[in-house]
Amino acid sequence: MHARKMGALAVLAVACLAAVASVAHAADTKKPNFVVIFTDDQDAIQNSTHPHYMPSLHKYIRYPGVELSQYFVTTPVCCPSRTNLWRGQFAHNTNFTSVLPPYGGWAKWKGLGIDQSYLPLWLKDQGYNTYYVGKFLVDYSVSNYQQVPAGWDDIDALVTPYTFDYNTPGFSRNGATPNIYPGEYSTDVIRDKGVAQIKSAVAAGKPFYAQISPIAPHTSTQISTNPATGVTRSYFFPPIPAPRHWQLFSDANLPGGTPNKNLYEVDVSDKPAWIRALPLAQQNNRTYLEEIYRLRLRSLAAVDELIEQVVKTLDEAGVLDNTYIIYSADNGYHVGAHRFGAGKTTGYEEDLRVPFLIRGPGIKASKSDKPQNSKVGLHVDFAPTILSLAGASHLLGDKGLDGTPLGLYANDDGTLRSDYPRPEQHRQQFQGEFWGGWSDELLQNLRSQPNNTWKVVRTYDESSKQGWKLIAQCTNERELYDLRKDPGELYNIYDKAKPAVRSRLEGLLAVLAVCKGESCSNPWKILHPDGTVKNFTQALNSKYDRIYNAIRPFTYKRCLPYLDWDNEDSQFKTQIRGANPAAGVGHHRLLTAASERAIATRRRAQAAVSAELAERPAVFQAKVEEKSVPVPQDILKADVEKWFAFNNAEYYLA
DSSP states (O other): OHHHHHHHHHHHHHHHHHHHHHHHHHHHHSOOEEEEEEESSOOSSSSTTOTTTOHHHIIIIITTSEEBSSEEOSSOSHHHHHHHHHHOSOHHHHTOOBSSTTTBSHHHHHHTTGGGSSHHHHHHHTTOEEEEEEOOOTTOBTTTTTSOOTTOSEEEEEOBTSTTOTTSOEEEETTOOOEEOTTOOHHHHHHHHHHHHHHHHHHHTSOEEEEEEOOTTSOEEEEEEOTTTOOEEEEEEOOOOOGGGTTTTTTOOOOTTSTTOOBTOSOOTTSOHHHHTSOOOOHHHHHHHHHHHHHHHHHHHHHHHHHHHHHHHHHHTTOGGGEEEEEEESSOOEESBTTOOEEOOSSSHHHHBOOEEEEOTTBOOOOSSSOOBOSOEEGGGHHHHHHHHTTOGGGGGGTTOSOOOOSGGGGBOSOSOTTSOOOSSOOOEEEEEEOSOBOOSSOTTSOOBSOOOEEEEEEEETTTTEEEEEEEETTOOEEEEETTTOTTOOOOOTTTSOHHHHHHHHHHHHHHTTOOTHHHHOTHHHHOTTSOOOSHHHHTSGGGHHHHHTSOOOEESSOOSSOOTTTEEOTTHHHHHOSSTTTTOSGGGGOOHHHHHHHHHHHHHHHHHHHHHHHSOOSSOOGGGGGOEEOOHHHHTSOHHHHTOSTTHHHHOO
């Protein structure tokens, strides 16, 4: 009797193990879907994602998923940052460093061949269908819409001059002649188009990646030409909420009570010279900035509704449980921080930190208003993360990536893919960078500054919560902040910090400023080839003082608004990049002949698909299409270059 019972228990145990193995195998073999909701200029610090303002974001993504508390962009301006996201490379390795020509813009993006080897194409190689709706790049316009971005089975992209027109958005679908939607709210149009794409994706019966990119809470832009004089003017306003949301959040105030406490900084004597020259905002400016803050929150209310509709669509289609839903933004944003009005492009936390929330297969539900993952994550980690979740982690070494998969393994519910990378040491440091000037987007009384080129190195120790930041301006002025004691970056301690802290940060910057590939995620391998040091805390040991004291700090020769390797000096440049530092910058130069042939084949296939899609409707057509009308002929024939021919256009339009 006892033997029979033991035998039955053994059989049961084997069955349980087999069931667990079966679940794990199913998780590893069934390809998941991805829906990415990607906003424009949304901060992670000034409470824009608070559950009071975005309840659906919490209900449908945060509670059943997780938020990463230490997630950053590395070039805080839209088009370079979006390129970092899709390419998995820092801007100094894509050479796409600005919003508009000559250092950015649509023509350069196509010329660099960025859309010939990036995330949507990599996913298509894995059997995915890919969809896109909303803002793509700023100067994708009524004059170049025929040059369809490669890699998308269906792309319905906003086109300039209608990109930032909240109440008359204009789109080109797969290179077709653009249509506008007079009187229709941009986020609502994008919502309806995105839902129709998801329904079409489900009907196609293949795994899919769908990115939905509303413009909120970006500023509103109007571009108009006087027909009598031919003079083109651009006008910039705060974001415009949907009519139904104008009265929301009237009691909201700029969050001076957050840990940063850096609104309207009085003493900027320790900041760079150009910031010291900015006047302190007066009461009339502060009242205006308070309303800008409320308008940003109101404009996000429609995005919150979009989230709910997307989740319900996935649920009704029966694919919600096998779909990763991700929420993030192209760059952060500041309102009233330090001496600034409203904008981005600085190296401070408000501009670098963005929301990142994810739910999906294998992710343990946090059921919490607080972030449950504090591992450092970057936009350059996005592409390798998606590939890994799609079961293609074995391809990461072939893509010339600077990023590594996000630390989602920390929130594994037991069913996350078994081949999802789980490194012994997760990245604890990263670099940020920007080239160009600075202009306040909405306080026009603040004088533009031409010299805002900078590099940043930032560290974060997950166990001690200690963070350090070193900012190197192109004037070679330095700022150093203890982010655990001073999260608002109010007290520059560069001259007061312990020499060991300062020298280690300088050493990291010297490597990361010129890094590529593995040296971006593991600079310690360059600094300590013997493998004795794997993180910042270990590097602080006094026995390494000699190594770090001998490192020459990274410097600029002069302030330039673009990447010039001769202008940026690091003693590790040749060691990491070879005799020609620019070699391989712009990923197309890294491609093999076989890759080039594959790209040519993809181009032909994409052209055929685009031509077919332009001639026929999607499987599911958004009802809002009934309200579209063609773009007026005079706009189609306009000289688009004139629209961008004004001072600092790249910062206002970013």
